[in-house]
Amino acid sequence: MKRLLYIASVMLAAFLLPLNASSAFAFRNIAEGDKAPDFALLSVDGQSVSLSSYSGKVVVLILWSADTESKEQRASELLSAVQSVVRKYGDKGLAALSVNFDKDGRDRAAAIAKKAGASFPTLMDEQGVVYGTYGVFILPTVGIIGKDGRLQKAYGYTRDIERMLEGEVEVLLGLKTKEEAEKELIRLEVVEKPQELKDADRHLNLGRVLLERRLPDQARQEFEKAAELDPSNAETQIELGLLLIEAEKYDDAVIRLTQGLELDSKSAKAHSGLGLVYLRKNELDKAADELAWALEINPRDARTYYLLGTVHEKKGEKEKALEQYKKALKLVFED
Amino acid sequence: MRVGRMMSVARHITFRKFRFQEFVTLSLKAVLERHEKGRHGPGETIMRRRVFFLSVVACAAIALLAGFFTRAVGAGDGKISIVFPSSNVYVTQPQIEVVGLVKGTAASQVRVAVKGGRAVGGETAPVVKNAFACAIELKPGINQISISDAAGISEGSSVSVFFQTEGNQKTRPAEFSPYYLHSPLKKRACEECHNLGGAVPSYKRMGPSATCMSGECHKTMGQAAFVHGPVAGGTCVACHNPHGSKNPYYRARTDAQECYVCHEKQQTDFAKANKHKPVANGHCIDCHDPHQSGTKFQLKAASIQGLCFNCHDGKLIKEPYLHGPVAAGGCVVCHNPHAANQPKLLVNEERVLCFTCHAESKARFELKNTHKPVTESCLKCHRPHGSIDPMLLVKKESELCLSCHEKLHPAVAKTIKDSTVKHPPVAEGKCVSCHTPHSTNFEKQLKASMQTICFTCHAEVGQSVKTSKYPHGPVKDNDCYACHISHGSNNPKILKNYFPDEFYTAYATEKYAICFDCHNKNIALEELTTTLTNFRNGNRNLHFLHVNKDPKGRSCKACHEVHAGNQAKHIREEVPFGSMWSYPINYTKLETGGRCLVGCHKPKEYDRMNPVAY
Numbered sequence: 001m002k003r004l005l006y007i008a009s010v011m012l013a014a015f016l017l018p019l020n021a022s023s024a025f026a027f028r029n030i031a032e033g034d035k036a037p038d039f040a041l042l043s044v045d046g047q048s049v050s051l052s053s054y055s056g057k058v059v060v061l062i063l064w065s066a067d068t069e070s071k072e073q074r075a076s077e078l079l080s081a082v083q084s085v086v087r088k089y090g091d092k093g094l095a096a097l098s099v100n101f102d103k104d105g106r107d108r109a110a111a112i113a114k115k116a117g118a119s120f121p122t123l124m125d126e127q128g129v130v131y132g133t134y135g136v137f138i139l140p141t142v143g144i145i146g147k148d149g150r151l152q153k154a155y156g157y158t159r160d161i162e163r164m165l166e167g168e169v170e171v172l173l174g175l176k177t178k179e180e181a182e183k184e185l186i187r188l189e190v191v192e193k194p195q196e197l198k199d200a201d202r203h204l205n206l207g208r209v210l211l212e213r214r215l216p217d218q219a220r221q222e223f224e225k226a227a228e229l230d231p232s233n234a235e236t237q238i239e240l241g242l243l244l245i246e247a248e249k250y251d252d253a254v255i256r257l258t259q260g261l262e263l264d265s266k267s268a269k270a271h272s273g274l275g276l277v278y279l280r281k282n283e284l285d286k287a288a289d290e291l292a293w294a295l296e297i298n299p300r301d302a303r304t305y306y307l308l309g310t311v312h313e314k315k316g317e318k319e320k321a322l323e324q325y326k327k328a329l330k331l332v333f334e335d
Numbered sequence: 336m337r338v339g340r341m342m343s344v345a346r347h348i349t350f351r352k353f354r355f356q357e358f359v360t361l362s363l364k365a366v367l368e369r370h371e372k373g374r375h376g377p378g379e380t381i382m383r384r385r386v387f388f389l390s391v392v393a394c395a396a397i398a399l400l401a402g403f404f405t406r407a408v409g410a411g412d413g414k415i416s417i418v419f420p421s422s423n424v425y426v427t428q429p430q431i432e433v434v435g436l437v438k439g440t441a442a443s444q445v446r447v448a449v450k451g452g453r454a455v456g457g458e459t460a461p462v463v464k465n466a467f468a469c470a471i472e473l474k475p476g477i478n479q480i481s482i483s484d485a486a487g488i489s490e491g492s493s494v495s496v497f498f499q500t501e502g503n504q505k506t507r508p509a510e511f512s513p514y515y516l517h518s519p520l521k522k523r524a525c526e527e528c529h530n531l532g533g534a535v536p537s538y539k540r541m542g543p544s545a546t547c548m549s550g551e552c553h554k555t556m557g558q559a560a561f562v563h564g565p566v567a568g569g570t571c572v573a574c575h576n577p578h579g580s581k582n583p584y585y586r587a588r589t590d591a592q593e594c595y596v597c598h599e600k601q602q603t604d605f606a607k608a609n610k611h612k613p614v615a616n617g618h619c620i621d622c623h624d625p626h627q628s629g630t631k632f633q634l635k636a637a638s639i640q641g642l643c644f645n646c647h648d649g650k651l652i653k654e655p656y657l658h659g660p661v662a663a664g665g666c667v668v669c670h671n672p673h674a675a676n677q678p679k680l681l682v683n684e685e686r687v688l689c690f691t692c693h694a695e696s697k698a699r700f701e702l703k704n705t706h707k708p709v710t711e712s713c714l715k716c717h718r719p720h721g722s723i724d725p726m727l728l729v730k731k732e733s734e735l736c737l738s739c740h741e742k743l744h745p746a747v748a749k750t751i752k753d754s755t756v757k758h759p760p761v762a763e764g765k766c767v768s769c770h771t772p773h774s775t776n777f778e779k780q781l782k783a784s785m786q787t788i789c790f791t792c793h794a795e796v797g798q799s800v801k802t803s804k805y806p807h808g809p810v811k812d813n814d815c816y817a818c819h820i821s822h823g824s825n826n827p828k829i830l831k832n833y834f835p836d837e838f839y840t841a842y843a844t845e846k847y848a849i850c851f852d853c854h855n856k857n858i859a860l861e862e863l864t865t866t867l868t869n870f871r872n873g874n875r876n877l878h879f880l881h882v883n884k885d886p887k888g889r890s891c892k893a894c895h896e897v898h899a900g901n902q903a904k905h906i907r908e909e910v911p912f913g914s915m916w917s918y919p920i921n922y923t924k925l926e927t928g929g930r931c932l933v934g935c936h937k938p939k940e941y942d943r944m945n946p947v948a949y
Contacts, residue, residue, distance in 0.1 A: 026808075028869045070831070070852035131855075132866025138808060138853040156853060158812035159778060159785075187776040189783040190699050198695055205692040206659050206668065213667045214631075215639070222663060 026154035028135025036151040037133050041123035044110035049121050054095045058172045062098040064140035074157040075140045079116035081162035096120035200230030234264035242273045250277050268298035287311045302331035413440040417492045419578045424514035425497035425507050434468045446485045451478035464536035473498035512581040547571045559627035566626050590617030607674040614673045640664040654721030661720050705774040733764025754823030785813045803899035835890050842888035859883045873946030
C-alpha cells in the first residue's frame with residue numbers, strides 16, 4: 001500500500017514559489033500597498049524623468065548600485081531579467097525604470113545598463129534622495145508599482161527573480177489571476193524512492209524481460225530478489241507464483257499468489273494462477289471458484305475460460321465444459 | 336511455431352522419398368507428450384491444437400501427393416540408378432566403390448564403362464538383390480563412370496569423379512566438390528539400414544523403431560536434456576544424406592541452409608542490418624548443438640553467458656559492480672544473439688532498451704532541464720556491463736563530471752581544485768549529492784530547490800528557518816548562494832568573503848564585505864544620517880555607534896541572526912557574554928524607533944523623529 005502511495009505521487013512533489021515569497025518587505029519607509037513616492041531624476045542621457053510620467057502603467061522599479069563586484073553582477077542580471085519581461089509585456093502597459101545610487105558612477109551605470117540590454121531609462125540618484133525616501137536596505141531591490149501608483153511588491157535579488165516578476169506583472173496587467181500565475185511558478189521536485197524500492201522495480205522489470213527471452217529460471221531469481229527488497233509489491237508476488245506453478249512447486253505458488261491477492265485483490269492473473277494450481281492438484285471445486293473470480297475481474301481472458309472448461313470436463317460436466325471452451329475459442333479468434 | 340517447423344521437416348523428408356507418415360507420427364507423439372507434461376501454457380495449447388489440426392491435414396495431403404509422385408516415377412520399365420557417389424565429386428583415394436540399384440528388370444549384371452580409370456572387376460558387375468557394386472581404380476583427373484544394362488534394355492546412369500592425390504587439390508576444376516561417404520557404405524554394409532533379408536529385398540529404410548540411434552553407431556544421441564526435434568523423432572535423414580553427400584557429415588545442405596529448411600521464420604527474422612558473426616557466416620552450429628545439449632536452446636555451453644564468453648572477453652563479469660542483466664547471466668536481455676537493426680546487436684534503440692528495466696527512472700529523465708549527455712547516450716557516463724565504480728560509471732564520479740565541466744565551467748573547476756575550505760560533498764567527489772545527472776526542473780542541474788538541497792544535510796538550520804518568524808532575506812528567497820559558495824571557498828563556512836568570528840572586533844568596512852554585497856557599505860561609516868538606516872536616534876546613526884569602534888566594535892552578527900530570528904530585523908534573542916554566559920536581547924519595534932532590553936546595558940529606546948535624550 002505504501003508502495004502504491006509512491007506511485008500515486010508520481011515521485012514528484014511541488015516546490016511552490018508563491019508570489020508573496022519575498023524577504024521582509026524590501027523598503028524601510030514604504031509598506032506594501034502604499035503610494036509609491038514620486039521622484040524626478042536625471043537619466044544617464046541627461047533627460048529628466050519622473051515616476052509620475054508613467055502614471056497608469058505597471059512600473060518595475062530597479063534600485064541598484066555597483067559598488068561591489070557582487071552587487072554589480074546581481075544588478076546586471078536583474079536589469080536583463082526586467083528587460084526580458086518588458087520585451088514581453090511592454091506593449092501591454094508595462095514600463096521599467098532603474099535608479100542607480102553610485103556617486104560619480106554615471107558613465108559606469110550607463111555602461112552596465114547598456115551591457116545588460118536595458119532599453120528603459122537609467123536614472124542617477126547620487127544624493128540618495130530616492131534611497132532615503134523609500135528606505136532601501138538591500139541592493140539591488142526591485143519594486144513593482146501598480147497602475148494605481150501603489151507599491152505592490154518589493155524583492156531583493158533571487159535567482160528566480162525573472163519568473164517571479166513575470167508572474168507579478170501578469171497579475172497586475174490583468175492577464176492572469178494570482179492563482180494561475182502561482183500555478184505556473186510551481187516546480188516539481190523529484191522525490192526519490194528508497195533505494196530498495198528502486199532496485200526492486202528494476203529486478204521485477206528485468207525478470208519480465210528474461211521471461212520474454214524464455215529464460216524462466218533466471219527470471220525467477222530476479223523476481224525473488226525483487227520480492228525480498230519489496231515484499232509489498234503484488235505484481236512481484238504474482239509473477240513468482242506463476243513461475244512456481246510451472247516449476248510444479250504448487251504449495252509455494254499458493255503462498256505467493258495468496259500474498260499477491262492480499263496486496264491486490266483485483267488481480268485476475270493471481271486468481272487464474274490459483275485456479276490452475278488447484279486444477280493440477282485436482283481440487284476441482286476450489287479451482288472453479290478461483291477461475292470464476294478471475295473471470296469476474298477480467299472476462300476477456302481465453303486462458304482462464306480454457307482452464308474452467310478443463311475443470312468442468314474433469315468433473316464430468318461436459319455441457320459446461322463445452323460452453324467455456326467455446327468462449328475461449330471465441331476470444332482466441334477475436335484476437 | 337514448433338508445429339510449423341515440423342511441417343517443414345515433413346515436407347523436406349517426403350520429397351526425399353522417405354516415409355513421411357513415420358515422421359508425422361513421431362512428431363505428433365512428441366507434441367502430445369510435451370502437452371501432457373504441461374510445458375505450454377493452456378492458452379497456447381488451444382491455439383496450437385487449432386494450428387496442429389490444420390497441419391495434420393496439410394501434411395497428410397502432402398504425403399498422398401508425394402506417394403503418388405513416387406509411384407509415377409517408378410512406373411517405367413528398367414532403370415539403373417547410382418546411389419553413390421554423386422556426380423561431379425572429387426576424391427583423394429585412388430579407388431572408389433560405385434553402388435546402385437536396378438529396378439524394373441531381371442538383369443543379372445550391369446555393364447561398367449570407365450573413361451579415364453578402370454573397373455577393377457572387369458566390364459560387368461553382378462546384380463544381387465536388385466543392387467550392384469563395383470570398385471573403380473581412378474586415374475588422376477576426370478573419370479567418367481557409366482553403368483548400363485548389359486542387355487541394353489534399361490536406362491543407364493553415369494557419374495563424373497575427379498581424382499587428385501592429397502596436397503594437389505588446387506588443380507581440381509571448380510565444378511567438382513569433395514565427397515563425404517557414410518562409413519557403412521565404405522563397408523558395403525547396406526543391411527545395417529535396409530532390410531535385405533526377405534524374399535524381396537527392400538531398399539527402404541528400416542521402420543521407425545530402427546533408427547540411426549538404435550544401433551551401436553549413434554546410440555548416445557537423443558539422451559541429453561534438450562534434444563533437437565529431428566533427433567528426438569529419429570529422423571536423422573532430415574539433415575543428413577544416409578549414403579553420403581558433398582557436404583561434411585553428409586549433410587544435405589551447407590551450413591545454415593540446412594537449418595533454414597525447418598527454421599524458415601528465423602531466416603526472415605535474421606534479415607536485419609546487423610548480424611552476429613556466426614549467423615552471418617551461416618554457422619548456427621557455432622552456438623547450437625544440432626543434436627542435443629544439456630542446456631536450453633541446445634547451446635554448446637553450460638549457460639548463455641558461458642557460450643558468449645567462448646568468443647567474447649569474460650573479464651566483463653569480473654568487475655566489482657555489474658549491470659543487473661550481466662549479473663543474471665542474461666546477455667540476451669539487451670543483445671539479440673542472432674541479428675538486430677541496432678548496432679551491437681541491441682534488441683532496441685538504446686533509450687527504449689534502458690527504460691525497459693529502468694522504467695521507474697523515466698520520470699527523472701523528462702523534466703525541464705536535461706543534462707546534455709542524457710539526450711545523447713546513457714553510455715556517455717555509464718558502462719553497460721560492469722565497472723569498478725558504483726552506478727557503473729565510466730570513471731570515478733568526480734573525474735567523470737570534471738571531464739566535461741572543467742572546460743565548460745573553468746571557474747567552478749578552479750574553485751573545486753583550489754579552495755581551502757571545500758564543501759564536504761565536493762571534497763568527497765559526490766557531485767550528485769546536489770546535482771542530478773539526468774534531468775530536473777531547477778537551474779544548474781540541481782536536484783531540487785536550493786533550500787531543499789541545503790537543508791537535507793543542514794537540517795538544523797532548516798528547522799530554525801522554518802520555525803522562525805523573521806528569516807534573513809536571501810534565506811527566505813531560496814538564495815543560499817548570496818553568502819556561501821556552494822563548491823568551496825577560502826573562508827570558513829564556505830562564505831563568499833571573510834566574516835569575523837569574534838563578538839568584538841575593530842571596525843573595518845572590508846570585514847563585512849559579505850554583508851555589503853547586498854547592504855549599503857556606508858551604513859556604519861557615517862556618524863550622522865537621515866537616509867542610511869532607520870536604526871538611529873534622530874540623525875545619530877546607531878549602527879555607527881555599535882559597530883564603528885576600535886577595538887570593541889561589534890560584528891553584525893552580535894545583534895542579527897544570520898539565517899533567521901524571532902525578532903524583527905532577525906535580531907538575536909540572546910548574545911554571548913564570555914564563554915559561559917549569554918545575555919538576552921528583547922527588541923521592540925516602535926513606529927518611529929525601537930526599544931532594546933538587553934543585558935548589555937539598561938533598557939534603551941531610540942526615536943528617529945523625536946530623539947531620546949540619554
